Amino acid sequence: MFMYRTCAFCNGKLPGDGGPSGLGVGQRLAFDEWKARLWVVCPKCSRWNLAPLDDRLEKIEALARAAARGRVAAATEQVALIRWQHYDFVRVEKPRRLEFATWRYGERLKARRREQLKFVLPVTVAAVGLAVAVNVTAGGSFGVFVWNIPRGAQWLYTRIVGRRSVGVAEPPICERCGTVLQLRARHVAYARVVGQAQGDVALILSCPNCHAEGAMLVGRDAHNALRQGLTYLALARAGRQRVEDAARLVEGAGGPDQLIRDVARRELTLRSLAPERRLALEMAVDERAEVTELERQWRDAEELADIADGQLSTTTELEEELRRLKKRPEGDQPSS
Template sequence: MYSTCLFCNRPLGTNEVIETFPVGRRLAFDLEKGRLWAVCRKCERWNLTPLEERWEAIEDCERRFRETRLRMSTDNIGLARLREGLELVRIGEPLRPEFAAWRYGDQFGRRRRRAIAWSVAGIAFASAVAVGGVAAGVGGGFVGPFYNVIANIPVRIRIKTQDGRVLKVNHDRLQKARFVADPGQEGWHILVKYSGGEEVFRGAEAVRVAGLLLPGVNRMAGSKQVVAEAVNQIEESGDPEVLLSRVPGKFLEQDEAEIRSGSKLFRKTPGFIHRMPRPTRLALEMAVHEEQERRAMVGELVELEAAWRAAEEIAGISDNLLVPKEVEDFLERHKRPGRTP
């Protein structure tokens, strides 16, 4: 039984309602397809559960959903809130736009609001420090180093490699993640810079890593209109797998062509993920998640369980992380003379 979000490594919470699956405060289920997700209430991502833990839990969810009076439904999707606090999302046969509105609406909306709130708070803090520093005669020399330390220390993403290493990617390095292509080979790869160097991921590993990077790159998410455009891109491609196989390579080719033509005067390196149009980035994020679930559903369950175990392990590492060396160095440099720890 797993209890940690596959994406943000936070606890999924517990419930005392579904005896065969007491994990999660919001469960989404599809009775016809036999799918059950535990929805993380921190990042709003949907965690597909292991196959052997689904069937009785799905039937129990269906029974509870029908029994509760506090519910609202369309022809395709329903939401029920049980007295015990558990929320059930029932999936029928929704069209993709409606399903996306439920699945990604909360996730992208909360992510966008959080990013805006942090931006406003950061601007307010920097302004206050600058004004106070100028008044004290020290602002100019202090704000810059302080901002650089704060901007570069946070580890936004941890990537566990196949050989067991954990790569730490902060905000600045996340912006340097890009698609690359090997001469003579088909498909696309991802180059990631991390605290110890850089790494190229290929094939299925590239898809997995893209699933970790894209939420960070898409931290501002998008409006309802942008999400709708992203959904339309998947619809036009005919299938998430098709979009996933074509879009990164097409973007890389277009970017390289623009650089060669001289239309991008100050750019020499193509393929940076954050330079993709926002609807395309969101469509790619959706496609990555749906492709990972598709693989799990057609028998590649080992991948899913390994990813869950990696999430559990990383969560344990995160709980025991020491203060980063950069923070210690910063505090040491700015410690008042004569003061001892």
């Protein structure tokens, strides 16, 4: 069976061989026996990659058996981190969202900070070294300058993240001025969310050229753009993002779909949203993207079940159907 080798979110290589899950990849695995979900957790960005549907129940059972023999390293009422041999298992204990989301996104924010420090620290150290050398040469007149270096490195990092191009299927074209938009993370800051049918999310883009609202992204493109734009804004717009507050906002709104609708109703650009509401939106979009992916996998499974039940009568029909299913693009996961 097919399983991805790289993280769908950051493209980093996923380590490990999946251990008892039989996935063939993953060193940290998360599973939810209640919802029959299984993920490989990326060590670089801490995001959860949903495993394909094939035999997922058997794989989850195998994981649960191994986890029962492991050592519980940390646990809340909702999630337990279990060490077994050289694997980590994250067991979702109860389908309650608040604490689960808090834990999961707390990990993500920590990973984001680590990623940032990996850039900011070496640049700062190198720049301070240079400044000291220059200072000594110049006779000690640059003392104040050194204190600005960490902030400078931070600024540079934010710029780099903001310049990352957004992964969309086709670059959108501005309806007003006809420009092909080379969308970058920082452009998304000026976009705003609009609600779609069935609770899905769309994004109205402000054209960097004519500054009018001239293009719209939907589906996976909207998810990708939102994720990247919100990651950039978390750096660029100062303000503490407390995971508990954001999780409570999602819960208070009545769930991810309602939160997206609430944000859409406000008609604010992403950069004008309060920090914790931005994080809440990020959580809601993730949930939404995951559910969409699950639905797609269920549909495929249903189609295969139809074939097995002999609803396609002739051999030609059957072969055509199989060919069509095989032609589906691999790695059908959101990329960012």
